[in-house]
Amino acid sequence: MDTIELLNIIGQGETSKVQFKQELPHRDSISQEIVAMSNSSGGVILLGIQDVTGEAIGLSHESIESYDKIIAQIADNIKPTVYITTEVVTITKAESNVHILVVHVPEGINKPYKTAKGEIYIKQGSNKRLLTDNAEIMRLFQHSANLLADEMEVYDTSIEDIDKNVFAEYFKKEFGQTYEEKGLTYEQALRAKRVLRNNQVSLAGLLFFGISPQSIKPAFTIKAVSFYGNDISDTEFKSKPADFQGTIPKLFEDCLSFLKSNLHFLQKDTEFNSKGQLEISEIALTELIQNALVHRDYFKNSPIRVLVFKNRVEIISPGKLPNSLTIEDIKFGNPVIRNNQLVAFSTHAMPFSGLGSGIRRSIKEQPNIELINDIDGEQFKVIIPRPETKE
Numbered sequence: 001m002d003t004i005e006l007l008n009i010i011g012q013g014e015t016s017k018v019q020f021k022q023e024l025p026h027r028d029s030i031s032q033e034i035v036a037m038s039n040s041s042g043g044v045i046l047l048g049i050q051d052v053t054g055e056a057i058g059l060s061h062e063s064i065e066s067y068d069k070i071i072a073q074i075a076d077n078i079k080p081t082v083y084i085t086t087e088v089v090t091i092t093k094a095e096s097n098v099h100i101l102v103v104h105v106p107e108g109i110n111k112p113y114k115t116a117k118g119e120i121y122i123k124q125g126s127n128k129r130l131l132t133d134n135a136e137i138m139r140l141f142q143h144s145a146n147l148l149a150d151e152m153e154v155y156d157t158s159i160e161d162i163d164k165n166v167f168a169e170y171f172k173k174e175f176g177q178t179y180e181e182k183g184l185t186y187e188q189a190l191r192a193k194r195v196l197r198n199n200q201v202s203l204a205g206l207l208f209f210g211i212s213p214q215s216i217k218p219a220f221t222i223k224a225v226s227f228y229g230n231d232i233s234d235t236e237f238k239s240k241p242a243d244f245q246g247t248i249p250k251l252f253e254d255c256l257s258f259l260k261s262n263l264h265f266l267q268k269d270t271e272f273n274s275k276g277q278l279e280i281s282e283i284a285l286t287e288l289i290q291n292a293l294v295h296r297d298y299f300k301n302s303p304i305r306v307l308v309f310k311n312r313v314e315i316i317s318p319g320k321l322p323n324s325l326t327i328e329d330i331k332f333g334n335p336v337i338r339n340n341q342l343v344a345f346s347t348h349a350m351p352f353s354g355l356g357s358g359i360r361r362s363i364k365e366q367p368n369i370e371l372i373n374d375i376d377g378e379q380f381k382v383i384i385p386r387p388e389t390k391e
Contacts, residue, residue, distance in 0.1 A: 034105050112140035150204040255306055284363075
């Protein structure tokens with residue numbers, strides 16, 4: 001980092017990625033700050049900058065040497081270890097030089113990080129927040145692929161919660177043989193496909209083969225509504241709001257049918273009796289609905305929402321993009337799979353290709369799609385404009 005870059009950072013003030021410290025604070029405080037940055041998006045701690053005013057006070061050579069050693073010891077005691085880097089940047093000020101110790105804290109790849117006392121912190125704007133909620137802590141594990149929601153056992157479930165016929169049909173479709181022909185019992189087949197684990201049903205197993213998934217996980221539905229206008233606060237609906245339930249394949253089919261029944265078919269030729277072409281690419285809708293169902297964050301107990309407005313369609317999935325994945329990454333087919341088991345089941349049970357090609361195929365079919373990774377709102381939104389029609 002050069003002087004100009006440092007001055008630009010200081011000029012922008014403290015943020016979730018920049019912290020000012022005039023002197024080295026208490027060991028606990030600096031440990032909490034490093035942990036919070038590692039569990040969030042990383043950042044820099046600038047020692048020698050006045051906290052409130054942002055004035056560059058500077059540090060003596062002795063302080064820099066001492067602080068550097070102490071910070072290294074603190075980072076070593078964080079679990080897992082955080083590998084920080086430090087550097088000294090000099091600012092010329094009133095014909096004298098002041099020296100700033102810059103501590104670079106990378107975003108962690110093995111979250112959650114904990115202080116020596118076992119505390120987990122994350123950044124909340126320019127402040128830090130102690131994390132105590134189990135769901136939030138599990139999402140940090142998920143970001144590091146240390147915990148996958150779809151592979152976790154669902155509490156108080158058993159083999160009785162699985163639709164045997166649905167699973168048997170799926171098994172034959174994947175392997176070209178029944179599980180009996182493969183020399184397996186029903187229970188052995190369930191365990192082989194990781195549907196049954198520790199005598200409980202995995203979340204992926206419940207969502208694909210469950211008799212009644214929403215009786216156990218009521219939030220994992222699709223809520224759909226079609227409005228006359230363009231405002232979500234409208235109270236007049238073109239069709240009765242729907243709450244789709246069932247397995248993921250059924251949710252997909254019901255949602256696609258809902259969209260097709262609430263969108264227009266446009267005439268593309270001169271034949272009066274021809275059905276016409278759906279105003280939004282059916283291929284794009286197919287890929288986007290599957291993407292919402294398979295790649296959503298299942299640590300968030302909220303439904304997928306599908307909203308049909310006069311001028312657009314919105315598909316809103318719970319959970320922001322995982323693991324620092326960006327919109328550009330998914331546009332170019334560079335996936336980070338959040339739900340491995342759901343992806344595997346979808347490949348054989350739905351028109352799902354996987355391999356990160358769904359969004360790319362959707363954009364090819366419907367180039368005006370807008371993708372929004374709402375980090376603060378913890379959701380991923382797809383907006384598809386509708387063509388103007390006379391009604």
